[in-house]
Amino acid sequence: MTAEARGTVVVNNPSGLHARPANELARVAKSLSSSSRLAIGDREVNAASVLAIMTLGVTPGTAVDVICEGDMAEEDLDTLLAAIRGGLGEPNVPNGVNS
Template sequence: MVKEKITVVNKSGIHMRPATELSKLAAGLSSDIKIISGGMEVNPKSILILMSAGITKGTEIEVICEGETEEQDLKILLEAIAGGLGEE
């Protein structure tokens, strides 16, 4: 298991568009993935569950990956989140 904290940079947080991008990305990875935000643990492979976490700009989240490709998957997710998930 690998994990790392990152701060969400999207000006509107993880709303529908970035949640869709993150969910698509997570669904294509083989690791078991969890995101922890404010004590809430969510599966980012589900758009609705991810949006239910209410992740806003400036929120520090923890991304956890577990599986054979966990290190590569964590890197991919962190880069996407740091890049704004397709938003500026």
């Protein structure tokens, strides 16, 4: 049976998940052994696809569910959550509020 791990993170990038941070997130997701997805409500996309990530229209302050499936699901989930919390190469805005 394949393990599944889920977590939720608030995106605090000043412009949400536009092209640059989406590219970094997809790069991280591709480096993991688990398959990973992002979800907002009932919309779920492949976390390894820049275009798929961008279709979610993630803006600052948006809560995103992260789902990993595989033998290293927990560890890979932690890696993705840390990357998003870390800003994906961009500065974070406290509490997701763009000032």
